Each structure stands twice: as structure tokens, then as C-alpha cells.
Amino acid sequence: MQKYIYIYGINPVVESLLNPTMKLNKLYLLSTGKHNDYYLKLAQEHHLEVVFCSTDKMTTLVETNKHQNLVLEICKPENYSLTTLTKKALQSKHPFLLVLDQISDPHNFGAILRTCDLFNVDGVIILDKRQVDINATVAKTSAGAFNYVPVCRINNLTNAIESLKKQGFWIYATSLTTKVQKIGELKYDTPVCLIVGNEGTGISSKLLKHSDFNIYIPTTGHLDSLNVSVATAILIYQIKMLQQ
Incomplete structure (x- = not known):
């Protein structure tokens, strides 16, 4: 490494x-x-x-x-264990963790870290393979946010999700292919874990099955999807506003 x-x-x-x-x-x-x-x-x-x-x-x-x-x-910034990350998050007024399912573009990862810092997301969980890691491009795009957002690298996202559920986190996944609810239709009054997926394939079906809610951002234009870093920013902002 x-x-x-x-x-x-x-x-x-x-x-x-x-x-x-x-x-x-x-x-x-x-x-x-x-x-x-x-x-x-x-x-x-x-x-x-x-x-x-x-x-x-x-x-x-x-x-x-x-x-x-x-x-x-x-x-290279330290890798937080899932235990440490979860313990830290649960000390927040509104615990909020983000899971990235195989994000491959360093510009997207950097932009997501920047959003996480701006809105006080407690940490980001990524795979230790098949996922872009913090590099020069990520650091540049994040505008320094990589210094402040704890990142946990693990080898199995499904196991991590199940561990979070046992500790009181509700799992929200973004999906356009399964039964979904508008992001504004739900309450976010429990510890939140938001999952966003790969730029091309989205969230894996295995992770979708382990989520409690599948949510989407309603749009009115001609295209059917947003860039993953833009979508993540909107989702985080909306959930944070609904928690207030």
C-alpha cells in the first residue's frame, strides 16, 4: 500500500x-x-x-x-476502523455515515469528501479494493477536506452494513430500479447510513437488499440521473435539513 x-x-x-x-x-x-x-x-x-x-x-x-x-x-491519512468510526458517529446529535459502493472517479470522491466536511458527515466507508483511494487528484478536488473526514476502508460492505444496523443505524440506499420513496417523504430521526453507488452501475443488488429504504431525488428535466457527487451533495443536504 x-x-x-x-x-x-x-x-x-x-x-x-x-x-x-x-x-x-x-x-x-x-x-x-x-x-x-x-x-x-x-x-x-x-x-x-x-x-x-x-x-x-x-x-x-x-x-x-x-x-x-x-x-x-x-x-497517507490513517484508516479508521469501523468500530472507531461508529463510536465517534454515535456521539453526534444526528449520527450520519456515508457508504460509497465502488466509486471509481477521483474527482467524484474528492467532491464527495468536500460535501461531507461542509455538512459534518461523521465518516465515509469504502472498500479497500475496486474503489479509488485518496490520491493527489482526490486531495486536490476535496480542497483539503480529506484532512478532516474520517475514512474507513474495509473488505466487505455488506458485513459493515449489518454491523451498523445492529448499532441502531437505518440504511438508506439510492436506487432508480427498485421500489423507491422520495427523499422528502421520510423522517431521519435515527442514526443514518446513506449508501451511494458506482458511477456506471449504481449500488449492487446485494447492498440494496440489506437497506431499509430505497430513496431518490425527484427531478423534472429530460435526463434520468445526476452525477454521483452532485446527487450525494443533494441527498446529504436534504437529509441534514430534515433532521433539524
């Missing part, structure tokens, strides 16, 4: 440098960078190794030229 990941771009890098819980390794700077004094000050506060290099070197490291001449090498 990859030990380090690269964070790039001004906002994600600065957010990581200002986060005291981050485990940092190296900061890559352009020797002629305009704001190097500020970045060097932050690096010094962390006793962080600074490497001056070319723009091309940074592009090679992060596999994109959109790094804004600022790259940070960090230790």
Missing part, C-alpha cells in the same frame, strides 16, 4: 500545512516562487524538509501540470 501521497495546489497544500494533525514529509517549491517566504515559514514551523525543483519535476510527481508550483508529500 502506498505510504505517501502528493498534495498539490495552493489551497490544499496550505490547508495541510496549517493542520497540526497532518503527518508531513517534504515540501516541493519552485526556487523563484512568488510566495516562497510564506511557505518556507510554514515548513520551518513543521521542521519540514524543503526541496527546490523545476515545474517539470512537480508535473512528473503529481502527473498533472495544475500544481501551481506547490507540492506537498504527506503520509
Whole structure:
């Protein structure tokens, strides 16, 4: 498993440098960078190794030229156990966990993490395989939210769902192919676990069978589905508003 990941771009890098819980390794700077004094000050506060290099070197490291001449090498965020994640969530006024069923696009995963941070989702549960993990693109798209949203990687989502149900969570899955209810027709006055599915195939039939409710977002346009990160944002916002 990859030990380090690269964070790039001004906002994600600065957010990581200002986060005291981050485990940092190296900061890559352009020797002629305009704001190097500020970045060097932050690096010094962390006793962080600074490497001056070319723009091309940074592009090679992060596999994109959109790094804004600022790259940070960090230790990969810790993996929370399901037990730890659940215990933390149940301390919230409205416990809310999100399960991602094999999301493959790093931009979608990053955008989902950003939404989770903005609306205080207690944690995200993903598979440890067949699912994009936190990488440079995810970190960039999340705008630093990956620093704050606990992620639990497991090898069996069905077992995780059954464990959550035993601890009082009600399971809500998004589906357009089975009997469904509009998201606004339900109450969310118990611990909530929301499942969203893969960009192409949606939620697996096995997980749908283990859910308590299948819900959908009513729309009035010509298309029949939303981008998964957009749909997740709407679902989280709607559920959070109904909990108030």
C-alpha cells in the first residue's frame, strides 16, 4: 500500500500545512516562487524538509501540470476502523455515515469528501479494493477536506452494513430500479447510513437488499440521473435539513 501521497495546489497544500494533525514529509517549491517566504515559514514551523525543483519535476510527481508550483508529500491519512468510526458517529446529535459502493472517479470522491466536511458527515466507508483511494487528484478536488473526514476502508460492505444496523443505524440506499420513496417523504430521526453507488452501475443488488429504504431525488428535466457527487451533495443536504 502506498505510504505517501502528493498534495498539490495552493489551497490544499496550505490547508495541510496549517493542520497540526497532518503527518508531513517534504515540501516541493519552485526556487523563484512568488510566495516562497510564506511557505518556507510554514515548513520551518513543521521542521519540514524543503526541496527546490523545476515545474517539470512537480508535473512528473503529481502527473498533472495544475500544481501551481506547490507540492506537498504527506503520509497517507490513517484508516479508521469501523468500530472507531461508529463510536465517534454515535456521539453526534444526528449520527450520519456515508457508504460509497465502488466509486471509481477521483474527482467524484474528492467532491464527495468536500460535501461531507461542509455538512459534518461523521465518516465515509469504502472498500479497500475496486474503489479509488485518496490520491493527489482526490486531495486536490476535496480542497483539503480529506484532512478532516474520517475514512474507513474495509473488505466487505455488506458485513459493515449489518454491523451498523445492529448499532441502531437505518440504511438508506439510492436506487432508480427498485421500489423507491422520495427523499422528502421520510423522517431521519435515527442514526443514518446513506449508501451511494458506482458511477456506471449504481449500488449492487446485494447492498440494496440489506437497506431499509430505497430513496431518490425527484427531478423534472429530460435526463434520468445526476452525477454521483452532485446527487450525494443533494441527498446529504436534504437529509441534514430534515433532521433539524
